[in-house]
Amino acid sequence: MSLIGYVSSYLSLLKTEGVIGVDSTLSQRLADAKANPLSSVQLIALAKALSRSGYVERAKVHATQVYRLGVSDGRSWLRLGDLLLRIGLFDLAESAVRNGLTQKPGDINGRRNLSVLLERRGEIHEAQNLIRQTYLEQPIRTKSSPAGKPKLLRIRYLDGGAYQVRRTRGKKTYSKRLMGGTFQIANFIDESEVAIDLLTLTRDTDVKSFDLTSYEVVLNQLACADACAPGFPLVEELLTTYPSEKVINHPSKVKLTTREGNAERLSVISNAVFPKTVGIPENSDDESVLALTLGQGMAFPLIVRERETHVGKSMVVVQSTQELLDTLRQPSDRGYLVIQFYDLIKQDGLYDKYRVFFINGQLYPINRIVSDDWNIHGNKRYKLMLDSDTAKQGEQAFLEDPESFLGESVFNALQDVRDTIDLEFFGVDFSVDKNERLVLFEANASMRHAFEHVRKYPYLKPHLEAASEGFRNMVMEKAGV
DSSP: OOHHHHHHHHHHHHHHTTSSOOOHHHHHHHHHHHHSTTOHHHHHHHHHHHHHTTOHHHHHHHHHHHHHHOOSSHHHHHHHHHHHHHTTOHHHHHHHHHHHHHHOTTOHHHHHHHHHHHHHTTOHHHHHHHHHHHHHHSOEEOOOOOTTSOEEEEEEEOSSOEEEEEEOTTSSOEEEEEESSBOOOTTTOOTTTSEEEEEEEOTTOOGGGOOOTTOSEEEEOBOOTTTTGGGHHHHHHHTTTSOGGGEESOHHHHTTOOHHHHHHHHTTSTTEEOOOEEEEOTTOOHHHHHHHTGGGTOOSSEEEEETTOOTTTTOEEEOSHHHHHHHHTSOOSSOEEEEEOOOOOOTTSOEEEEEEEEETTEEEEEEEEEESSSSOOGGGGGTTGGGOHHHHHHHHHHHHOHHHHHOHHHHHHHHHHHHHHOOSEEEEEEEEOTTSOEEEEEEESOOOOOOTTTTTOGGGHHHHHHHHHHHHHHHHHHHTO
């Protein structure tokens, strides 16, 4: 049976069994492919439609067949490579992308995809160098948009960062994400309302060549003060003559939100604690490590984590001097932080962690996750909370009235955190100890705004949407709309 005959009979079977009903996109792509079965463009589009409709294994069959048949032009090879990456056929994807780049060597998406594939198989420096050179050659991406929309410029910094391939939650497909300290705008900005250009800086970018006068708003996406430290001077230079009131998250303020810096300035807030945090210089001897930690009043247990990491990655708890020294001897490209551990277990034997966003000075409650593990992050809500009405009811109560749920003293301490950080957008992760004190874990702009948990926890949706609306209103206000 031919490829098209196979697809036709397969879709007919699914429709007969009532699995997909009438899928207009698939039907159209099938009709296009049947009308021109030798067209690689149509075959790629058909495989893409299958993957987007959830038939990933079928998409793999057809995409592999297209690869074997071969395509004639660089653009088609690049489209095929993008699809093969998305459905997890990485070796074929790299081959297709390389074929495409021989004919279209300047294609940004193709170079991004190749960087992803290099990074995935461990060629980190090659991946980083490729993407850095790409954005040095083509630093700004503009989109045509109707007149009358406010213009917004996103600024990000890429040096030491790289694109990584990630499994899409709940699906059998993959996506690429830029890692390296840049916060994501997904679910924050509606591109139908704002004309958005993207400027990607590297350490060698000449910022003097850019004119910002046509932009009503500038969004600085450098969010992690540790990972983005080399980029802040560049962005500050770029913004020298740009009105500061039109900037969201000026780099002069973001750069102050290192973990060590926050531990110093937020711990002076009344009724708030930010666990003591010290950076361990590279090649420190044992005596220096102990002087910086135990010598400064820290006590076991302690947390050790790599710098520039988030979502609990790399964190371990050490209980003794020997454990501390052994952990710090492990090789790391980023260096280490040592953090005082606070046991915040509640009377029921569980832990919790709250998250709020501050957008334009307004507090938006985002979540309260309960777990039997002290190291709490988003995926932990599926371990215990899913079957706990008590935990879900507690989260709902927090979302609906955070001030009443937390109490006046903790809520007021959060307002003081807002005033100290003084960014247009940032998030705070925290808990409350047995003395009703605010215990801060993080306060920075390196936080995702994701709706991925809404399907299992539908009560989250209106509160996430409120944060989206708050961000949108802030952008429009700064644009003078």
